Amino acid sequence: MTVPHALDPDVLHPGVPHAGTADAGALHPAVGDPLLSSMNFLNEVAGRHPDALSLAAGTPHEGFYDVEDIHRALRVYSDHLRTATGRTEEQVRRTLLQYGRTKGIIHELIARQLATDEGIHVDPEAILVTTGCQEALFLTLRVLRRDERDVLLAVNPAYIGVTGAARLLDLPVHPVAEGRDGVDLKDLAERIAKARADGLDPRALYVVPDYANPSGLRMPEAARRALLDLAAREDILILEDDPYGLFPLGGDEDRVPTLKAMDTDRRVVHLGSFSKTVFPGARIGYAVADQPVHDGPLLADALARAKSMVTVNTSPIAQAVVGGRLLENGCSLVRATRREADVYRESLGRLLDGLAERFPASSGVRWNTPAGGFFVVVEVPFDVTDETLERSARDHRVLWTPLHHFYGSAVPLRCLRLSCSAVDPDDVDEALDRFAAFVAAAGRPGSRGAQNSPGGTGESTGAVCPAV
Numbered sequence: 001m002t003v004p005h006a007l008d009p010d011v012l013h014p015g016v017p018h019a020g021t022a023d024a025g026a027l028h029p030a031v032g033d034p035l036l037s038s039m040n041f042l043n044e045v046a047g048r049h050p051d052a053l054s055l056a057a058g059t060p061h062e063g064f065y066d067v068e069d070i071h072r073a074l075r076v077y078s079d080h081l082r083t084a085t086g087r088t089e090e091q092v093r094r095t096l097l098q099y100g101r102t103k104g105i106i107h108e109l110i111a112r113q114l115a116t117d118e119g120i121h122v123d124p125e126a127i128l129v130t131t132g133c134q135e136a137l138f139l140t141l142r143v144l145r146r147d148e149r150d151v152l153l154a155v156n157p158a159y160i161g162v163t164g165a166a167r168l169l170d171l172p173v174h175p176v177a178e179g180r181d182g183v184d185l186k187d188l189a190e191r192i193a194k195a196r197a198d199g200l201d202p203r204a205l206y207v208v209p210d211y212a213n214p215s216g217l218r219m220p221e222a223a224r225r226a227l228l229d230l231a232a233r234e235d236i237l238i239l240e241d242d243p244y245g246l247f248p249l250g251g252d253e254d255r256v257p258t259l260k261a262m263d264t265d266r267r268v269v270h271l272g273s274f275s276k277t278v279f280p281g282a283r284i285g286y287a288v289a290d291q292p293v294h295d296g297p298l299l300a301d302a303l304a305r306a307k308s309m310v311t312v313n314t315s316p317i318a319q320a321v322v323g324g325r326l327l328e329n330g331c332s333l334v335r336a337t338r339r340e341a342d343v344y345r346e347s348l349g350r351l352l353d354g355l356a357e358r359f360p361a362s363s364g365v366r367w368n369t370p371a372g373g374f375f376v377v378v379e380v381p382f383d384v385t386d387e388t389l390e391r392s393a394r395d396h397r398v399l400w401t402p403l404h405h406f407y408g409s410a411v412p413l414r415c416l417r418l419s420c421s422a423v424d425p426d427d428v429d430e431a432l433d434r435f436a437a438f439v440a441a442a443g444r445p446g447s448r449g450a451q452n453s454p455g456g457t458g459e460s461t462g463a464v465c466p467a468v
Contacts, residue, residue, distance in 0.1 A: 042056060054431075060275065074320050128304055158173070183223065205239065225262060240258065243272075247374070368468050377403065
């Protein structure tokens with residue numbers, strides 16, 4: 001005879017739903033969306049195969065990280081508070097260790113950096129400092145989303161974070177074709193017209209103009225001007241995400257003005273991050289939102305009101321570390337990241353040259369050639385699934401990212417994303433050797449990959465890469 005445990009909920013409250021459990025059907029449907037599991041899945045694959053070289057991670061190069069940099073930057077910013085702003089020791093302690101200003105404490109330094117590096121001249125009060133750029137994105141979508149008629153337009157394929165955030169906010173995302181210039185303006189105009197004809201209100205377009213994730217494409221300057229003109233005609237905002245613009249393959253002289261630098265009509269909300277330029281552990285991002293609103297001076301103030309109910313404020317200590325790094329470099333991230341930019345240029349160059357060496361035209365493997373950033377899209381002659389990635393990690397000890405995740409779909413594509421940012425430049429060739437061995441095995445007759453590839457025995461469910 002089994003004696004029920006005294007704390008068994010069936011004994012305490014027979015027939016009553018168990019306390020401390022959650023009915024999955026009662027949760028927001030987005031938490032069960034496979035898209036929201038994409039990042040966790042990729043991290044789990046990497047965790048299961050720690051000896052695999054990663055051409056998957058878009059994380060920054062760690063070769064120059066030093067814990068002492070945190071302490072030094074904090075001292076620099078603390079001295080700045082004493083000397084440049086005249087704060088007393090008590091005020092310095094309070095600034096760094098108390099709850100702080102919701103809009104942030106380094107907004108003036110960020111404004112100086114944007115003016116120095118980007119030619120963006122905005123009132124510091126138009127800048128909201130956030131807990132990572134993801135919060136800036138989430139808050140912007142939250143404030144823009146008013147009711148069920150609102151939709152977000154996003155260049156497709158899109159960064160997983162924007163699609164997932166929008167789903168958590170019940171904000172439908174309408175895809176816009178990327179095209180060769182970073183956005184297909186004809187398709188954008190048609191998508192706006194179609195949405196309005198259906199009684200919907202397209203609120204904004206999300207776009208990464210410089211070396212987009214995942215495609216690596218950069219929007220030419222002429223296309224940027226045309227996009228701004230279209231946004232003005234159609235009366236929509238542009239959400240410009242800019243994590244990679246400081247890393248052109250051709251060096252500083254090859255940079256193109258940001259959309260915000262060209263924005264004369266306050267059409268652009270500029271979203272920035274210090275994750276790729278200082279370090280991601282600081283979790284500091286920002287939004288430049290200088291648009292006037294009817295119930296307050298600036299959109300940044302509306303974002304701050306929303307932030308006060310989410311994260312209250314952004315860690316002043318983390319802001320101080322970023323602020324110290326800015327001060328050390330004359331408020332120029334171009335100056336602060338010269339070593340990192342050199343590493344990324346070397347890694348991307350080795351990646352592109354290595355692909356050409358290993359995959360002749362007859363191989364059926366093709367790829368695009370980005371002008372900078374971290375990412376290259378590769379088309380292969382077989383369907384790419386999550387299971388394919390698992391085999392690559394297990395059998396060939398190399399990681400990459402299936403592209404279907406960026407389309408928010410489980411339907412496999414015949415393409416994948418390679419990233420050069422996290423891998424050491426000296427390891428790129430070894431990673432590509434492993435990748436080439438994986439491709440050869442996956443395309444071999446009788447392999448599971450080959451069954452869905454040209455010459456195989458089954459029908460392919462995948463598609464070619466639109467980015468290649």
